[in-house]
Amino acid sequence: MLLEFIAIVAAGFALAGIALTLNLVVGKRLPGWIFPASAGVGMLAMAIWLEYSWLDRVTDGFPQEVEVVSTNRQRVWYRPWTFVVPQVNRLIAVDHRFERRNPALPDQVLTSVLLAGRWEPSRQFGVVVDCAGQRRADLVDQVVFGEDGALERARWLPLAADDPLLRAVCRG
Template sequence: MLLEFVAILAAGFALAGIALTLNVLLRRRLPKWVVPASAGAGMLAMAIWLEYSWFERVTANLPQEVEVVSTNRLRAWYRPWTYVVPQVNRLIALDHRFDRRNPALPDQVLTRVLLLGRWEPSRQFGVVLDCAGARRADLTDEVAFAPDGGLAGARWIALPVDDALLRGACGA
């Protein structure tokens, strides 16, 4: 956040410097408001670019085995440009490096879910997805693995058959 603030200030100073240099080269023929307006435009443009490039910057740094299965697109009245092009501010990803299947329960997949958000701490948790039953159980402290490989104490949540997590983990 601090680095983005510094980048926004630097963009403002850079554009103001360009406008000031142009004004000097034109022998002060530009209106006085051009330099501060250029600084404001530079800072606004940099802030918008940082907001819109967040998703690409984050996904470029994820390992190859991490699959983004869902994104949240934001529209806000105080950012009118988001009505033209919505901004991605959150994503849900599956970390396939942690995928495990039990031969006794071939329709269930144990995996890790990543929740990433702009200006939010990232979260991750284990989950078991039942591909045949279209349901999910989060691995919490109350959940234990039974001797047969099933889950004891799990709270199963029914999912629609076209759920993004289910499709990503089950390969459907």
């Protein structure tokens, strides 16, 4: 967050510097308001670019086996440009490196899910997806594995047939 603030301020100074240079080139004929206005435009443009490039900057750091299955697009009144192009502020990803299948329960897949949000700490947790039953169970404290590998005390949540998490985990 601090680095983004520094980048925004630097963009403001850069655009104001360009305006000052342009003013010297044209013989100091530009109006005085052009300098703070150009600094403001530079800062606003940098802030917008940082907001819209967040998803790409985050996912570029993911290993190849991590698949983004869902994003949340947001429109807010205090960012009117988001009504033209909604901004992505959260994502759900599946880390296929952690997928495991139990031969006794072939329709259930143990995997790892990553939740990331703009200005939020990322969270990663285990999930068991029942491909045949179209449901999922988060691996939280009370969940234990039985002798046969089945989940005990799990709270199963139903998933729609076209749920992106279900499709990503169960397609293989």
